[in-house]
Amino acid sequence: MAKKIGVYVCHCGSNIAGKVDCEGVADFAKGLKDVAVSRDYQFMCSDPGQEMIIKDIREHGLNRVVVASCSPRLHEKTFQQACARAGLNPYLLQHSCIREHCSWITADPEEATAKAKHIVEAAVERVGRHQELFSREVEVLPDVMVVGAGIAGIQASLDIAKSGHTVHLVEKSPSIGGHMAQFDKTFPTLDCAACISTPKMVAVSQEPNINLMTWSEVEDVSGFVGNYTATVLHKPRYINADVCTGCGACLEKCPTKALSEFDEGLGMRKAIYRNSPQAVPNTPVIDGTICKKITKDKCGICQTICPTGAIDYEMKETREVFHVGSIVLATGYDTMDPTPMAEYGFGKYDEVYTALQFERLNNAVGPTEGRIVMKNGKSPESVAIIHCVGSRDVNYHEYCSRTCCMYALKYDHLIKDKVGHNTNVYNFYIDMRCFGKGYEEFFKRVQEEGVTFIRGRPAEIVQENGKLVVVGEDTLLGMNVRVPVDMVVLCTAMEAQKDMAEVARVFGVAQGQDGFFLEEHPKLGPVSTATDGVFLAGACQGPKDIPDAVAHASGGAAQALALAAKGTVSISPTTSWINPDICVGCKVCVGLCPYSAIEFDDRRQIAVINEAMCKGCGSCAGYCPSGAAQIKHFNENQIFDEIDGLLGLLPGLPEIIDETGAQSVQARNVITPGEPA
Amino acid sequence: MNNEFEPTILAFVCNWCTYTAADLAGTSRMVQQPNLRLVRMMCTGMVDPKYIVKSLLSGADGVLVSGCHPGDCHYINGNYKARRRVKLLNEILPQFGIEKERVKLTWVGASEGNEFAATVNNFINEIRELGPMEACSMAVV
Ligand SMILES: Cc1cc2nc3c(=O)[nH]c(=O)nc-3n(C[C@H](O)[C@H](O)[C@H](O)COP(=O)(O)OP(=O)(O)OC[C@H]3O[C@@H](n4cnc5c(N)ncnc54)[C@H](O)[C@@H]3O)c2cc1C
Ligand code: SF4
Ligand code: SF4
Ligand code: FES
Numbered sequence: 001m002a003k004k005i006g007v008y009v010c011h012c013g014s015n016i017a018g019k020v021d022c023e024g025v026a027d028f029a030k031g032l033k034d035v036a037v038s039r040d041y042q043f044m045c046s047d048p049g050q051e052m053i054i055k056d057i058r059e060h061g062l063n064r065v066v067v068a069s070c071s072p073r074l075h076e077k078t079f080q081q082a083c084a085r086a087g088l089n090p091y092l093l094q095h096s097c098i099r100e101h102c103s104w105i106t107a108d109p110e111e112a113t114a115k116a117k118h119i120v121e122a123a124v125e126r127v128g129r130h131q132e133l134f135s136r137e138v139e140v141l142p143d144v145m146v147v148g149a150g151i152a153g154i155q156a157s158l159d160i161a162k163s164g165h166t167v168h169l170v171e172k173s174p175s176i177g178g179h180m181a182q183f184d185k186t187f188p189t190l191d192c193a194a195c196i197s198t199p200k201m202v203a204v205s206q207e208p209n210i211n212l213m214t215w216s217e218v219e220d221v222s223g224f225v226g227n228y229t230a231t232v233l234h235k236p237r238y239i240n241a242d243v244c245t246g247c248g249a250c251l252e253k254c255p256t257k258a259l260s261e262f263d264e265g266l267g268m269r270k271a272i273y274r275n276s277p278q279a280v281p282n283t284p285v286i287d288g289t290i291c292k293k294i295t296k297d298k299c300g301i302c303q304t305i306c307p308t309g310a311i312d313y314e315m316k317e318t319r320e321v322f323h324v325g326s327i328v329l330a331t332g333y334d335t336m337d338p339t340p341m342a343e344y345g346f347g348k349y350d351e352v353y354t355a356l357q358f359e360r361l362n363n364a365v366g367p368t369e370g371r372i373v374m375k376n377g378k379s380p381e382s383v384a385i386i387h388c389v390g391s392r393d394v395n396y397h398e399y400c401s402r403t404c405c406m407y408a409l410k411y412d413h414l415i416k417d418k419v420g421h422n423t424n425v426y427n428f429y430i431d432m433r434c435f436g437k438g439y440e441e442f443f444k445r446v447q448e449e450g451v452t453f454i455r456g457r458p459a460e461i462v463q464e465n466g467k468l469v470v471v472g473e474d475t476l477l478g479m480n481v482r483v484p485v486d487m488v489v490l491c492t493a494m495e496a497q498k499d500m501a502e503v504a505r506v507f508g509v510a511q512g513q514d515g516f517f518l519e520e521h522p523k524l525g526p527v528s529t530a531t532d533g534v535f536l537a538g539a540c541q542g543p544k545d546i547p548d549a550v551a552h553a554s555g556g557a558a559q560a561l562a563l564a565a566k567g568t569v570s571i572s573p574t575t576s577w578i579n580p581d582i583c584v585g586c587k588v589c590v591g592l593c594p595y596s597a598i599e600f601d602d603r604r605q606i607a608v609i610n611e612a613m614c615k616g617c618g619s620c621a622g623y624c625p626s627g628a629a630q631i632k633h634f635n636e637n638q639i640f641d642e643i644d645g646l647l648g649l650l651p652g653l654p655e656i657i658d659e660t661g662a663q664s665v666q667a668r669n670v671i672t673p674g675e676p677a
Numbered sequence: 678m679n680n681e682f683e684p685t686i687l688a689f690v691c692n693w694c695t696y697t698a699a700d701l702a703g704t705s706r707m708v709q710q711p712n713l714r715l716v717r718m719m720c721t722g723m724v725d726p727k728y729i730v731k732s733l734l735s736g737a738d739g740v741l742v743s744g745c746h747p748g749d750c751h752y753i754n755g756n757y758k759a760r761r762r763v764k765l766l767n768e769i770l771p772q773f774g775i776e777k778e779r780v781k782l783t784w785v786g787a788s789e790g791n792e793f794a795a796t797v798n799n800f801i802n803e804i805r806e807l808g809p810m811e812a813c814s815m816a817v818v
Binding site: 530642 | 685696704759
């Protein structure tokens with residue numbers, strides 16, 4: 001079909017027309033190839049402006065439209081919709097900018113007009129190559145998968161379940177609650193962690209719309225937004241959860257012990273164990289790597305004790321497949337192991353603790369039943385709390401972990417409260433960052449409790465005369481300090497989970513430079529990821545305290561629900577396409593695609609795009625040595641013609657040939673307005 | 678003659694960062710010399726070196742490629758791919774008699790309108806200094 005292009009040059013009041021001779025540009029466009037109509041108008045985006053385009057499309061049978069006005073980032077959609085209303089495929093529009101990139105930034109009116117002509121020329125050239133493209137609507141499955149059942153995963157699951165959608169909640173440890181379950185009190189309000197989290201954990205286990213799977217991991221995910229297939233691996237618990245009443249009789253008699261992960265290595269657990277008496281679910285788990293029955297076929301005592309016959313040493317791992325519309329990742333964080341920072345003597349000196357260990361010391365069901373005591377059972381007379389261990393440190397993590405200042409203040413208070421007001425507490429800090437609601441007030445309150453703050457990162461901790469001596473500089477006083485204490489707490493950095501890279505790969509999301517999952521946009525897309533239909537919740541996106549993790553999680557839940565509630569999602573057609581006749585099967589694009597959207601068809605020996613996963617970034621097309629991979633709406637022909645237009649190389653223009661036979665550069669640069677093609 | 682020479686420059690810029698910065702420079706009325714024309718790409722990773730070579734051979738005196746700062750690419754790492762491609766191109770171009778200074782890669786983030794205007798003006802000045810593209814007279818497009 002013959003091309004019939006309509007060109008519309010907008011005055012934008014005087015914003016464009018003040019500099020650019022819009023009428024002149026429209027006149028110039030009349031002379032360009034295939035242009036059937038060319039007009040200028042006061043405000044193209046206004047209703048009459050849009051009506052003008054619609055009327056022309058209908059009356060003149062236009063099949064391509066160029067609008068030259070403000071930035072396409074503002075009004076491309078407006079004009080695409082106008083085209084669509086007139087029955088023209090919206091991708092047959094080219095919207096070019098002669099305001100932000102021309103009239104507003106060019107001093108001289110003649111130069112501005114000349115530049116606008118080049119821009120319009122390029123748009124006319126490009127639009128001639130445009131093709132009809134159609135977005136696809138795909139169905140969104142109603143169920144949602146939430147991965148990780150810390151406070152963030154719990155919040156997200158409860159939010160989603162409340163709407164009536166089914167949540168498949170996958171937690172890799174034996175019970176839910178994440179780090180919060182290890183704490184005793186929480187800043188800044190000092191409410192008891194269990195009192196505020198247990199009701200939520202119980203709600204999860206009782207909510208009929210939540211399918212809770214603990215001791216399970218997601219092994220494989222395939223598919224795309226609206227239609228993900230996830231394979232969940234259930235590790236063998238060796239206890240039949242349907243029969244177990246959680247009485248705990250088995251826990252008493254088991255003779256095999258190991259260091260308790262939940263108590264951060266401060267206490268022992270049995271081979272059959274649960275993290276705490278309030279664990280949800282309260283079904284224990286048998287550690288198959290140490291259980292004597294499973295490893296050596298000895299013992300078997302728990303089976304003889306269990307009143308319900310729930311123990312099953314033969315249990316095997318199983319797999320279950322789920323089809324979900326979207327996925328919320330809430331896998332949380334790890335704390336940094338301070339052993340490599342030899343100067344602080346963790347692992348060398350008995351009384352140097354990590355913050356999480358200190359949380360366990362405080363916890364009423366922890367190894368000391370909540371008493372802050374040293375390994376010798378005595379209360380410390382003085383405690384040093386070292387902030388920013390591994391945070392704000394170029395050798396470890398450059399970022400601030402955002403919670404340490406605050407939990408250090410929490411410890412200050414707890415020590416004063418539990419050990420006694422005469423206990424000396426020293427905080428070694430770099431800066432106090434008490435940014436949240438009620439946080440500065442908490443800081444003030446703790447200061448008034450008589451805690452010492454020393455500004456400076458300690459150089460080392462040494463042992464002298466049965467005391468630990470913190471050696472450092474007080475940078476405010478400008479003098480060296482040596483503070484002898486009985487106990488040291490290291491506020492170790494929150495960091496990405498050890499297996500984050502593997503988890504990122506399974507779910508097709510990226511990690512930022514800090515190792516945490518990368519959000520779609522640092523400001524405007526903090527819960528979505530570059531992979532449509534995969535959202536983030538809580539500290540897996542970066543260090544967060546509980547209020548922020550919970551708010552973030554509700555955000556992730558809202559995003560998942562928005563998809564599920566609508567039931568369909570429209571997929572942009574501006575994806576890559578690989579011409580099967582041209583692809584040589586070199587496979588380079590397969591490795592380049594950041595979204596794993598390219599599959600290799602072994603039978604045909606060519607690469608094939610999965611359009612539902614492709615984001616149209618062009619990494620493949622920018623490389624493809626044979627030119628087989630092309631981005632729809634940004635293909636080679638379109639860009640080449642746009643370049644020609646911008647350089648004033650429209651076919652049919654008189655080429656000025658100099659004596660060497662080559663086109664003269666000078667001549668091309670002076671192709672001026674008014675010189676019609 | 679160099680005094681009269683006014684270069685023509687094309688810039689391939691990514692939609693998410695540098696194009697947005699160009700919008701901001703416009704909204705803030707930061708005056709720029711008129712010699713540079715923008716081609717909007719979705720990401721610098723989309724900029725096929727062919728486009729750069731084609732521009733130079735078709736009469737551009739310089740080509741700017743500009744996108745999001747490292748780590749900020751909307752498509753994870755397209756800008757790193759662009760960096761590799763431009764680096765290679767910079768090594769190859771001199772073999773064809775094209776000064777490597779004619780092709781430049783920069784990062785201009787969406788909020789850096791002033792940075793964009795400065796980049797544009799500086800690059801235009803650099804190319805004006807360098808003089809017109811001569812090499813294309815030897816090549817057939
Ligand atoms: C020492 C310390 C003290 C703190 N004290 C306070 C405080 O007093 N007040 C406060 O507001 N904040 C405090 N915080 C911060 C608080 O811990 C976090 O805000 C909160 O735990 C974040 O919750 P989350 O659910 O995002 O992550 P997590 O609590 O880490 O939960 C993540 C969950 O996901 C599971 N998981 C991980 N990977 C997978 C996987 N691949 N598959 C399935 N499941 C997986 C984990 O087992 C875990 O259950 C403290 C932090 C530290 C380090
Ligand atoms: S890079 Fe191009 S030629 Fe190679 S496999 Fe991909 S599409 Fe085919
Ligand atoms: S355009 Fe980007 S997302 Fe799409 S297939 Fe190519 S590399 Fe992958
Ligand atoms: S999106 Fe800007 S460089 Fe990739």
